[in-house]
Amino acid sequence: MNTATPARQIEPETRAPILNTVDRVCELCFGLFMALTFVGAVKAVTAGEDAGYKMFLTALGCNLAWGLADAVMYLVRTLADRGQRLKLAVTVQREQDQAVSVRALRDALPATLESLVEDADLERIRARLAGASTLPPRANFVRGDFVGALGIFLLVVLGTFPVALPFLFIADLKAALIASRLLTLVMLFIAGFALGRYSGAGAIRAGFVMTALGVLLTMAIIALGG
Template structure:
């Protein structure tokens, strides 16, 4: 869901959507047999991969917007509960419930009273939750990340006529993207970038193999 930062999508959300799109397209390219596949098989794979990721990009964006709508409604309900709390202790307890434990433990009664006072001065939430422009931009971002992550992996099949080198180039691009996604995620989370990138390649390969084996 959107955070309080200026980013519409957090780094974690961006990487997650790219990984989702990558794994989806790899289930198509990974199921292609180098020994038996012809140009018609490649064409069918390309249509299937692009069509599948287009559909899932729409679905994922729709669920993102549904999540935003739910969160907006929950935030409005929480604000009303705090503003209508019968006593300061109840208001402080509701605020503490939505804060990280270490943050809540660091706040004293005066801090909670100041937060409660501020929340009572902000604009009242709408009776019914709605989607903001930021939410719609986030949904568009989700759609584009899932859908566009298809193309780097399938482009070799469009420009390289021989299937074997096209497959090798496609796999190399996919592994590089998986590694890059893990690397960036690790830097954001304070983990070890190289190890996380390599782990992401392994996890991605396992997930793709499982999806293909299960008929995905």
Template sequence: MSSVSEIPLERVLDPMERISETLFGLIMALTFICSLGVATSGNIKISTMLIGALGCNLAWGIVDGGLYLLARINDRGANTLTLRAIQRAPDSETARRVLADALPPELASLLPPDQLELMRQKLQQLPEPCKRPRLMKRDWIGAVGLCLLSFASTFPVVIPFILLSDAKLALRVSYAVAIAMLFCCGYAFGYRSGLQPWVAGLSMVAFGGALVGVTIALGG
């Protein structure tokens, strides 16, 4: 069960959340650019690309921020229900069972009954939780942070369209930038998740390369 106390404000978004959101933003931007490249056969208007890519990821960021808030309400509500079930259990055995069910199975299997009882007693001493889960300041900051991450991840991909006058060349450079960023994010994702970082990075590159390859084959 997650801690009932709040995580410090500076840790609103953990590294995996930041990496994942950047990855999603990159994939969204690359998908949009590839689709537009196919639809226009490479004859892309820079203004169309900028507005479309930035608008697409801004919309995605807003949606993802909203989903983040829903997830926080769900997590906090689940913790509240668990704490209430422990405090209102008819006997200590039932309370320990509720507590063990809320813990990760690997951890629960290692804890002896006396440790579970100690945890139950500590939780029993906590004040009665609120009836309804509420969003905290840090939740709103996290949602805004996810939105900004999704939006900001688009800029490196669209910069070639600002710096290069040849739209088709800019499209190719944009593909290369996106794939390089996919590798970096995939590497970081693998490192943080316990996977082989190079394998995770190359897998992301393979995904991006396949997306770009199909696009070029279709005329983009």
């Protein structure tokens, strides 16, 4: 008995976790690299009675600015990626030549997957898109995007906040600088440890590599006038 199969609607985009392990570690490391560069240039600040407090506020303001910029760029990347996927879906849906549609889908595949996906698999995707009854007219933000941006902002600010604390609680500016640097290196090691354990690259080795990378990157940035 033949039964007609109704056209399937495109299911709502399934959101992956807002920040996976790699995202979290990378965002934290970006903030820590920035903080390490910042405290590396603190020697140029003229000492005074409230130098530590000023340095705390300056470091905190720098972290807030970095977190805000990173959150905004996350939203920009999210909308651009969503718009690209929607453009591909609309192109496939409107294209009359099935071979052209399949080629468009193949061109959108990551290079590492292209050899693993057969044209028959892409044809099933093309047919599903062609039979979709609705596609959004344009790429838009959803609530989860702003939740993700807020998560990035808080991760960067709170993750690098301990680096600024020594300037608030240690009166001697030189000692505060040393403590801030040590805290940053410890946090970089922890971040590298987590990334190494997640990727299977060796947690302890990755921790030391991330710490060394932070030191070298900071030296390079300062040498270049950053």
